[in-house]
Each structure stands twice: as C-alpha cells, then as structure tokens.
Amino acid sequence: MSEPFAGRQAAARLALERAGIDALLLSVGADLPYFTGYEAMPLERLTMLVVPRDGDATLVVPELEAPRVPANGSCEVHSWAEGGDPIGVVAGLVGAAAGVAIGDHTWTRFTLALQAAMPHARFVPASRITGTLRAVKDSAEIAALRAAAHAVDAVAAEMRTRPFGGRTERDVSREFVDRMLAHGHDRPNFAIVGSGPNGASPHHDAGDRVIGEGDVVVCDFGGTMRGYCSDITRMFVVGAPTSEVADTYAALTVAQEAAVLAATVGTPCEAVDAVARRSLQERGLADAFIHRTGHGIGLEAHEDPYIAAGNATPLVAGHAFSIEPGVYFPGRFGMRLEDIVVATAAGPERLNEAPRDLAVVD
C-alpha cells in the first residue's frame, strides 16, 4: 500500500485497540481522504470505509462512483450495484462488534440505519480516534499548509494597496475570493469582511454595508489548496486610525505575539489560550475577547487541537493551529489578528508572513 495511508491506518488500528473499539466507519468528510486519498461525494447513496481493528480496510462504494476511487492500494473496494444493500454490506464487514467509531460528518439517515442493523454495537464519534492522529502533521502536510499560507499572504499583501472606501463589504469579499483563486487555491472557504460595527460580530458575513472613511475592517479569509486549508486575518482601516484604534491594535498585536511564542512543544493548549487572555486583560481588554485563541487546521479549516480553555492536550511537534485573538466592541468595531503556527522541536513557527501592522487604505 502506498504511503502515507498504510501508516495512518496502522495508527488508527492502534487507537481502536486502546479505545476498545472494533471498527472505524468513515463516510463523507476529511477522515476518508486522510486514510485513502479518496473523498466521498455527499450522496444519498452510501460510501463507507470500514477499518476493522484486526483486518484490512474495505471501501463500500456505489458502483457508479467506483471509477473515481484512486488505485493506490489503500483499501479493498467493494462496489454495490443500484438497488443493492450497502447497509447490510457494512454491517457484514463489521460483524459482531461491541463498539464502532463512525465519522462525525456521516449523514444521520445512514447512522440510524447502521444502528438498526447493529443493535448491540455502541456508536462513538470517529473524531475520538481520528482527531488526535490528524492533528499531528507530517512534513508533506506541513509543506501543503505552508504553500496555502503563502498564497493567502500574497492576497493580504496585495489588498493593502487596494481601495476599500466607497465599496460594499460584498464587493471587497469577492475580490479576496478572486485573488485566492488567482494564487492557486482550488476552493475559497470564506472571506469575512466586517466593516465598522459589523466587525464586532466575529463571523460577520460580508453584506451590503458601504465601507466609509475611518472604518476599521476585519478581513478573515481562507480556502483549500491541494487539499489543505489556509486561514488568515488581517486588519485594515480607511484613512488614518484614531489613537484608540491604534492603541487597541497595538495591544492585540502584543497578545497575539505572546501567544505565538508560548506555543512550544509540551505546553498545554489551554496555557497558550491563557497567555493571550492575560495579555489582553493587562490592558483592560479581557471582556472584549469573546472566543478561544485558535483551532487546528489541516484537511479541514477547523480541527484538533483547539487552543482553548479546558483543553489540557500538550502541544507536540507537528501540531498546526491558528493563533487568533480578537477584541469586539458592539456597535463600534472589532479587531482580530490571525496566523497559522506549527509547533516544532525548534519552537513555534508561523506559516503566515504577510505584514501584521494595521493597513491604512483609501
């Protein structure tokens, strides 16, 4: 079997063993391509990879989809013909299991049918097995994340020379999307443009508001490039910033830098979050920081490890995650600064290199 799939499946079997689970069942979502290189179509026809704890993996796939499955030897392929019984096939491959881990994104109709077909099996979310495996990136994955990060860096740098004033958020958002595609992204995932008071809503969808003089604009954008995700936030202001805006952004920059530097191997995720929080607290901004400090990134834009209170997981070399503290002032403006960081034995490494200062635009 071609690398890296053999190694990943072996690691999954070990994790199943430790968790006392008999099989891993994966359908739509990023787990399946992680283990096989194949991404299932979100269809009413079931596609499901069965990875038994002690046995070879089998991909149960609709006959008409089978030609799309890459011939990389990562699994047996069992195609089922129109009118067949894929639920029965999967249940047969699993056998008498006490516990199965099923992909978090599996359609409920399939999960319910599988539960009915295996009434004695306990079902748990597959992320309990796959989350910790996928969180630790190998060198090829880090190279892919770096390439995606450099592409959005280029977009961020270009946008510093573009006019914002007089344009709608939607128009500026579309420009971010176009430029991500021009810089090699296969798919844009989001392009948040939150101007003035809209920036106080962290995930504001770009709308019809016309950006005006003095507006602070949160631009958070990312997409997928060769399977791996980008995610970056940079701040723009139309015309010279007020001293309040400049001071607040300076405090945010200090907090973000402190959290990046704290993200060393062995440090618990929650401790990194606490560093950002404490830094903002020292400047009286703790109440304005209303979300976690970051999230893991890879095949999905948000995945393990979460840089958040309550996550005691220590960082290991290969963990890739965002560091993105933000401050939000309802009715006025918001600010966030986000980079993707990889934990390495030599210390935290930022993948994003675009200028981090407040970009003053027309």
Ligand code: ZN
């Ligand atoms: Zn977010």
Ligand code: ZN
């Ligand atoms: Zn983001």
Ligand code: ZN
């Ligand atoms: Zn993010």
